[in-house]
Amino acid sequence: MNIRIIKENLVRRAMFGLCLFVFSLIFLMAFGLYQKSKPILAIVSLKDLLFSSSWHPTQGHFGLSSFIAGTFWVTAIAVIIAVPLSILTAIYISEYASGCVRRLAKPIIDLLAGISPIIFGVWGIIAVVPLVRDYLMPFFSRRFSFFPFVSDNYTGFSALTGGIVLAVMTFPIIISVVEEVLRTVPFEIREASLALGATKWQTIKYAVLKKARPGIIAAVILGVSRAFGETMAVLMVAGCSLGVFPKSVFDPAYPLPALIANTYGEMMSIPLYDSAVLLAAFILLIVTALFNMVGWGILLYIERKQASG
């Protein structure tokens, strides 16, 4: 056989192998982390781990609930801030903005996505922490001294701080996905609506957004998952003190990813500690993988529907 054909076939096999490797990577990760978290699951039930808030590794208590609550707080705050701002920005860029603004927007969003998480953390410490400590916290706790605003944490390192920093970090993913989705909405739909005498905003509200709704939901899901797993920036600004179950936006929050990151030094010295921490990583993997599968699944479905006519 010709040497060129032999080369061709060898390379084809190798490439197929790479394909399988990438395909199996996510299962490998799940398997590896699950194997490592087995020892603790054998001793403590999953229910106890998820719903107990007692975290004393030296005594063998590994309750994750306050960390799960912390994750919930920062993610929720980030999403509440980021979603409306990102969607409005994406609509503006794709529907209203002039060519010049549009050309400027892309590099800005790319750059925002490319900045290191640690830089967001530094920015959070320099700018957002004082903002929360000196302005937001006194204002809200005086005016609205009820459920989510009451706290005795006056440091500025709080769930809200983490949420604000996270919100800025989730802008790029939500904006770029929504913009992409809006671009797939056929131009004729807009023209038909405008021809009926609708204003531009009415066209967007009743025609474009209706068509784009599944895609926007996907964008939000992807944004949630991004906020859910972000580690270093949150670790730096959210307070992260042990033994506090966050009940207010101004309480310090200690989300799961930050917990994993913070234990790197001591993890191997206490029995079962590494197992508990890797269980947290396993939970994080499963949740973000599910969110991403749903989000990208919706987008894939839209794309295929578009292609088939």
Added chain:
Amino acid sequence: MDKRRIEENVFKGLMVFSTFIVASSLVLILITIFIKGFPALNLDMIIKTPKGGYYLGKEGGVLNAILGSLILGTAATFLALLVSLPLVFYLNLYLKKNSRLALSVRFILDVLWGIPSIVYGAFGFTLMVFFGLRASLLAGIITVALLIIPIMARSIDEVLKMIPFELKEASYALGATKLETSIKVIFRQALPGILTAILIAFGRGIGDAASVLFTASFTDSLPYSLFKPVATLPLSIFFQLGTPFPEVQQRGYASALILTVIILFISILSRILSGKFTKHTIK
């Protein structure tokens, strides 16, 4: 003025406001880092390694972290390229356009892209334990490579998708195999896009801290062995800000400025590159 007009204007105002917030958040971040970091920046920061007591305010710099990050980032990018490039060529040239395998690999890449870096770090840690490695440059390189494979593969994929179909056909018609077509025709045509993808992935790899925390650890000495821990710039910033001493925190801000400048430089370079290197490409 009628109600519709008012609604139109209100929402338009809201949109302009949101866009302004998003854009100004980037500007604010850059300005804050610059204002805080610049006064603390000096030559010692860049050309010296931390001396004893550096984290207590004694003299030294972060050369160990700068070099460590560059070496780790470069090696990881190279490793990721070795996986991504053949993979993407396989997806685009060897598989049919609507093949199920191609569809599912792209889907998995998208999902992998959304997995947080701390999970990669934890996975890298389990791999390390499995193979009996200690926290080292090698473990860091492998973990960061895994982290940036999805980013790199998906960006190269976007580039290859844009390549005109006729180019492939012309090459096949001359009797070239798919491998020859890939290397001699498609690769050249896609080169500017591939370089951009490499730079994007490099920027991501160099800026990530959560994945190297467990796997590459940290050290005050310069990187000299694949099997020894290595310092990285993001972690260096993290540790310097974690100290209670204002002068060390100042240096943390300066290190943050160094990292930001590196990342800015990479992203500007990638913009310039995507415009150049078009000697062999067909418009």
